[in-house]
Amino acid sequence: MREVNAALTIAYRDVTKFLRDRTRMIFTFVFPFLFIGVLGSSLQSNLGPQIGYNFLTFVFTGVIGQALFQSTASGIISLIEDRTNDFSQEIFVSPISRYTIIIGKILGESIVSLSQVIGIVIFGYLVGAEISLPQLISLIPVGIVACLLGGAFGIIVLANLSSERSANQVFPFLMFPQFFLAGVFNPIKKLPLLLDILSRISPMRYAVDFIRGVYYWGRPEYDKVVLLSPISNLLIITAMFVAFLFLGTFLFVRNERNR
Amino acid sequence: MKNAIEVKNLVKKYKKAKINAVDNISFNVKEGEFFAFLGPNGAGKTTTISILTTTLSKTTGKVTIAGFNLDKEGKMVRQNIGVIFQNPSLDVNLTAEENIRFHTILYGIYPFAPSFSLMPSSYQEKVKSLSKLIGIEKEIFSPIKTFSGGMKRKLEIIRSLMHNPKILFLDEPTSGLDPLSRKNLWSYINSVRKTNGTTIFLTTHYLEEAENADHVIIINHGKIAVEGSPHAIKKHAKTLEDAYVKIIHEEAEL
Numbered sequence: 001m002r003e004v005n006a007a008l009t010i011a012y013r014d015v016t017k018f019l020r021d022r023t024r025m026i027f028t029f030v031f032p033f034l035f036i037g038v039l040g041s042s043l044q045s046n047l048g049p050q051i052g053y054n055f056l057t058f059v060f061t062g063v064i065g066q067a068l069f070q071s072t073a074s075g076i077i078s079l080i081e082d083r084t085n086d087f088s089q090e091i092f093v094s095p096i097s098r099y100t101i102i103i104g105k106i107l108g109e110s111i112v113s114l115s116q117v118i119g120i121v122i123f124g125y126l127v128g129a130e131i132s133l134p135q136l137i138s139l140i141p142v143g144i145v146a147c148l149l150g151g152a153f154g155i156i157v158l159a160n161l162s163s164e165r166s167a168n169q170v171f172p173f174l175m176f177p178q179f180f181l182a183g184v185f186n187p188i189k190k191l192p193l194l195l196d197i198l199s200r201i202s203p204m205r206y207a208v209d210f211i212r213g214v215y216y217w218g219r220p221e222y223d224k225v226v227l228l229s230p231i232s233n234l235l236i237i238t239a240m241f242v243a244f245l246f247l248g249t250f251l252f253v254r255n256e257r258n259r
Numbered sequence: 260m261k262n263a264i265e266v267k268n269l270v271k272k273y274k275k276a277k278i279n280a281v282d283n284i285s286f287n288v289k290e291g292e293f294f295a296f297l298g299p300n301g302a303g304k305t306t307t308i309s310i311l312t313t314t315l316s317k318t319t320g321k322v323t324i325a326g327f328n329l330d331k332e333g334k335m336v337r338q339n340i341g342v343i344f345q346n347p348s349l350d351v352n353l354t355a356e357e358n359i360r361f362h363t364i365l366y367g368i369y370p371f372a373p374s375f376s377l378m379p380s381s382y383q384e385k386v387k388s389l390s391k392l393i394g395i396e397k398e399i400f401s402p403i404k405t406f407s408g409g410m411k412r413k414l415e416i417i418r419s420l421m422h423n424p425k426i427l428f429l430d431e432p433t434s435g436l437d438p439l440s441r442k443n444l445w446s447y448i449n450s451v452r453k454t455n456g457t458t459i460f461l462t463t464h465y466l467e468e469a470e471n472a473d474h475v476i477i478i479n480h481g482k483i484a485v486e487g488s489p490h491a492i493k494k495h496a497k498t499l500e501d502a503y504v505k506i507i508h509e510e511a512e513l
Contacts, residue, residue, distance in 0.1 A: 002367035009364040009371050017352045082350075090348040093312050094365040095338040256314070 006096040010104025011111065014075060018112045028071060032120045035063045037127050039185055051187070053221035060120075060129035061215050062184035065208035067120055068113045068143050069150035070175055075109030076102075076154025079252075080167045088256075098253045102245065106151030113147050114140075135215055142214045142230075145237055146207035152241045153203045155248030159255060178204040189227065203240055206233050262323070263426050263458040264288035264311065269320035271306050271481075279318070280306045282481035288474070290425075291456045295469035295489075298478035299507055304462040305345055307478070308430050311460070312342050325425045338366070341424035341457075343432045347411050349418075351404040355395060356386055358403060359418050366422040375400070389417045393447065409440030416444065420451055426458040427451075433465060441465070466500040477503060479510045 018024060040059030048055040082088040091101055125131055157174060161167045180186060181195065182204035191199055199205055209226060210233035216222040217230070228236075264287065271281040281303040288294040298304050309315035311324060313333045322329040325339035349358050356375050363369045363382065372378045375386070390399040393413040395406075403411060412432060419427065429448070433441040445468065451457055461469065469475055475492055477484045485492060485506050489499050496502035 001370070005367070005371040006365050009361055012371070012373055013350065013353065013357075013361060016357070017350075020352060085351070086344060086346040086348045087350050088348075089314060089342070089344050090350075090362070091365070092314055093337055093340070093342050094362075095334045095367070096365055097334075 003100045007100050007104035011108030014108030015111050028116045029119050032063050032067050036060050036124050053224055057129045059185050060124040061212045062208050065146050065211040066184045068146040069204045069207040071113035072109045072147040072150035073154035076105050076151050077158055077167050080164050084164050099249055102249045110147035138214050142211050149207050149237050149241055152244035156244040159248045159251035178202045182208045206236050209233050260289045262287045263290045265323040267321040270318045272318045279481050284483050292473045293459045295472035295475045296462045302478045303481040308428050339425045341419035341427045343415050343419055343429045345430045349403050355399050355403050355414050362418045363421050408435050429461045431463055466503055470499050484510055
């Protein structure tokens, strides 16, 4: 029970910090709004009629997956900020499991990410993305899965970073290409071999595709938009989550102590 | 009297370093003892404390803290110690009360609750009385980014004692504090020591703070230069500081 309480309080701290950081709150909405409002709308106007499905909705679902994955991953990277501010010492000297610390961080950042997506959904709906209440409800558990994968990806990245500076340089480099390799804005049904390989090893691809798989389930566009069945995506995400979580936590703790 | 801390042949060599930061040191600290671990900058004090508090791995050696093996029972070691680090380890985005609450939940003293009012009454009373004791009762619900250095240090000490640790590690706890804050802090630490019998492991550059120690070790270049009671160490000097300067100079000349 102590570990559960500890994970909850670590999660609570992250949510509290987010709610008190107005700049972060504002900026988390800027890019999704640009992607959906500007990119999605213009692609729909120019390519939508030829491609055979609503491009705005395609980008909207992609941005939901990307935002959940990326926001949770970048939240985990904030452990580096804690290390810089010496707060990580308080956490790491406490008598709780290292996995509890990481799970608490993932939980907290997942809640933060899900709260951000509420704004994205409202905005998407206002600019014309199609979403019904049952679809919205079905996206909640899928969104949580996307957050968990993002969090575990954040840990494996974190485990290999030494400073806040390296995090600021490396993290965007690892995240930005995934926007395109995961097909957030662009269809990736057909890709050149090299890009196809890179796409298949991009974790964000499975988060985005899982969300689209559930969103488009039973709709005529399903075969044109979705790459893998939701079950296949869930299996791959589970395998990646377990591998990233255990390997990432092990490496992170080892690097923290073995200096 | 039992040993609270047992260190045997402790060695720490950092990655890519040519020399050992801590070089084969051995010492014991008895239960309830006030132990001062002194030395110049870079001598290996913080490295030793980091190892003893489980935040840094050792290269070789055997360490027992509060009867628990550091390698095999790290969690039990952490349960029995309190640590004041060289740099404040408070979360400046949280209030003073939130920092204390965070600590008590991590140490399993209280279950999780998202606000002060939902915490058990015993917690609420304890926080109120402690905040009054250190004079921050008005600021207890304010973000600590508004706190002075002295207030932050006092808050850290209160936080570290919330789980009644058997051993309190103080790594230069008064650095950057004004004389009055230092005096107040030491009076609080001494009262806690008397009441709870807490073992104190202190590193400091203010050597007068170590004058009342039961046992002193002076470390230099990772090795123990001298060890004994303050009285024995300052055999040919007026103060501990004079003795310390003499010892470090003699080491440098060798």
